[in-house]
Amino acid sequence: MSTLRDLVEEHTSLGPVDVEHLHRLAGDWQLVSDLSFADLLLWVPIGNGDDYLCVAQVRPTTAPTAYQDDQVGRIAGGPEVAHLTVARTQGRIWREGDPVWYGDTPARYEAIPIRRRGSRDVIAVVGRDTNLSTARSPSQLELNYLTTADDLALMMTDGTFAPPRHPGEVTSAPRVGDGLVRLDGGGKVTYASPNAQSAYRRLGLPAHLVGEDLPALTARLVDDPMEGADAAERILAALRGDAPARKEIDARGASMLIRALPLMPAGVPIGALVLVRDITEVRIRDRALLTKDATIREIHHRVKNNLQTVAALLRLQARRAPAARAALEESVRRVASIALVHETLSMSSDEVVEFDGIVDRVAFAAAEVAAPEAKVRIGREGTFGVLPAETATPLVMVLNELLLNAVEHGFVPGDGGSVTVTVHRFRKQLHVTVADSGKGLPEGFRMDGGERLGLQIVRTLVTGELRGSIELRDRSGGGTEAMLVVPLTRR
CATH class of the missing domain: 3.30.565.10 (Histidine kinase-like ATPase, C-terminal domain)
Structure with missing residues (x-):
């Protein structure tokens, strides 16, 4: 299967900056898919613009998919993509259509035009397709998810979503299901999912999150005041329209990962989205692995020292037994060569060695x-x-x-x-x-x-x-x- 970059470069004339923006969007749009309870398909116009090529697809983890088969690489045209053309030519989100059937699955189609930040040109269209087979009256959680998804969709149209990646960040975790908190413009919590509430309770919060000043609350809960102030500042940065790096915080033996994102539909800051994930058990396993690695390195260090002691004893024996000196000196060299490997392993974090230096x-x-x-x-x-x-x-x-x-x-x-x-x-x-x-x-x-x-x-x-x-x-x-x-x- 060709990659997004391969498909775009083969079938369109989009430049490297546009392709990079689409890559960044596809790297972070699982968040929008989960909040929307919908599949997201990234379409680019090809030929004279009447046909569209699907270059990326993501399925929701919060709802059933609308497509059992993969759509990447599929070319569609005619009435099937009329909604994509409206979104691209008029530069607005399209959601006026009636439900349609995809095979045996009823679905609702929407189309979101994609621009780069600061540009008026629509470079692609995201289809947001929802499986309606399990439709029901939405809960408070689902209503908050859908409202936040609509805000992020508006940010996709003006290029402010997805945010730039920070060095060292290879995934967009935590995800929606891990825990979601929505803030108003002043940093007060307007909604917190049950998982987010549980994560903060592990940090020591006895009350409910709704109504709390989240930056101040987070700074108060964290064990290290400097770390708490840093975490609070990152949430405040999201309220100002920035997209800060993720942050791990520790309190009362629990660990939590925080990611704050600005909510700026149509360029107007209205609050922030804070994703949280309880990583206490993960960090406990990490610490256990670090202890195990340190123990293994210490064992190699001691084995190396013991082998060097054996070599020293053989040298002493060689001096006292001239007749066996040659054989004992050969044994010394053999023991020393093994000690070299253990010396290298004692400085390594795993059971591998850079062998050139040993040779x-x-x-x-x-x-x-x-x-x-x-x-x-x-x-x-x-x-x-x-x-x-x-x-x-x-x-x-x-x-x-x-x-x-x-x-x-x-x-x-x-x-x-x-x-x-x-x-x-x-x-x-x-x-x-x-x-x-x-x-x-x-x-x-x-x-x-x-x-x-x-x-x-x-x-x-x-x-x-x-x-x-x-x-x-x-x-x-x-x-x-x-x-x-x-x-x-x-x-």
Whole structure:
């Protein structure tokens, strides 16, 4: 399915500013749909203006939809869209028609012309289509919803709705069903939905909201006076015609999200619409997750410290046992490579690591193992990117063994050369090559028949922990290369 931008750019000559306005409207019009108990369809004229293309659609969460099938991409013309043409050419909201039938569903059609703020040109038309199959006498809640929806519809015609998005806000929450408060021009509550009343009761309000000065009440209820003053100022800003960013407030252990919107039909400020949502349980879960993440990071930090302690003990043992020094020093390097992964995880908020930095540190440590007279350069080509911990830990041990083998056994004593780690991702696999410019593999070498501990570790980790494959072979230009393929899918 094509996006709104794709459809508009393909079928109309609207400019980028117009398209951006339509995008912002479609990002926030769920509010109008829920208040209207109606489907909203965004139509743009195409061709000579007699036909219309539906480029976006939203269904209400407060009422049944008028359309079971999706309308986006549908082209309509003739008498079916006459109301859209009236709204577009006369620049006014059209709602004079009789109910119509869409399939087996009775519906009432309305048309709202869409302009950008400060422009007189109608760039699109919103069809507001209501399913009448469940029509009944409206309650006080429904009457307030419909009145507010009509005010927002008038703001859509003059471009003051939808308001600009604030940085970091990716949704329009809270929504109508979460809690709605309507204010008059002085900030007094004229209507509060039951959910809004419940949200304020959790903050500590014993009385009913209607008649209260909402900015002053909110500032009084919030635990932190500075936060309360900020929340009150945002509601006052909406009364002045601005659209402030959402605000979270806390009181008596409860948390609430507030969003204030101005009500300015025909450009005249008449009050504000305040949407509230009780997010107490959400924040409790968030705090639990933060505690869990902090605990996991602390565990990785302690594991890293314990591994470093083990490495230090092995170094002390190596000094006291010259005959076993080489084997103990190899063990120190293996333990240190694992500690690198846990050190990185202890600074991460999840169980993934940036692996390039770990490989570079392992390569630097391996280069120091080379004999002083041999100048072995180790480099990396490509990027490993982010890897899960379950892959990073065995992979760093494999690369550590391959680099040490290349440095210690790949070159003639006294000669220098280079070792290159090359990596690229292909079809959810990690392809890694460790190639050196040394003397090559010994005659009759077999990967599965060697007695070296390092190669046994490599083979076991690659085929077992990583579920991958490895091949050691002579390099075409001289030297040795290890070809490693590791799947990146979760185990």
